[in-house]
Amino acid sequence: MLRQDLGLQGTAEEVVRAYHRRLVARRPAVTTERVVGRSTGSCQIHEVRAVAGDQSIRDSFMEGEPFVVEVWLRSETGLRAAQLTIGFRDGGGRPLAAQTTPAVDLQPKELQAVRLHLHEPPLRDGRFFIDARVVSQEQDRELAVAESALELTVYAQEATSGGPIRLGATWELPAPAPEERAEVASR
Secondary structure: OEEOOOOEEOOHHHHHHHHHHHHHHHOOOOOOOOOEEEEEOOEEEEEEEEEEOOOOEEOEEEOOOOEEEEEEEEEOOOEEEEEEEEEEEEOOOOEEEEEEOOOEEEOEOOEEEEEEEEOOOOEOOEEEEEEEEEEOOOOOOEEEEEEEEEEEEEEOOOOOOOOOEOOOOOOOOOOOOHHHHHHHHHO
16 A cells, blocks of 8 residues: 555555554653642642544544543652542533542653543533542542543534433334234335
8 A cells, every 4th residue: 555645655554553653653742841730749640631543632522432531640759559530520510420540550750641541432512621630549648639631522423312421322112013014024
């Protein structure tokens, strides 16, 4: 395969892999210059961002489009078994959902990403805010908090559905009567 517009050539798989490497390379770097929210000396949140399937950093998605929430953490001294909670709130500030990691270990003085993969996000339509919170292993100390660290906009795909949450459920409908099935089959 040859993609002259991208300056790539090789098999289809090689071209796709090279293209994805370019996208990742163009992704803005995270630095320790900026700290988001409140933190203690033992842990800081440096960035919270949403990464689309094509590896681009975005703040808007279509309903059901998968994405990853990245939280970039750094600890001056290192951390053992801390817990990170990523929470979603609606435009009015009401909590919608949250998920907490199992134990997270951070190496001293290293910027590290913790990622929450949303394969089928339940968000449907509206503005949503993402909070990040790191607590100690014993859950007795708050180490870092970033409220409204990221604002996402999600656009609905179905005009017949409403509300900020997509159920993702399936329907079970009554079976047609036997005479209706025969009529449908004969058409």
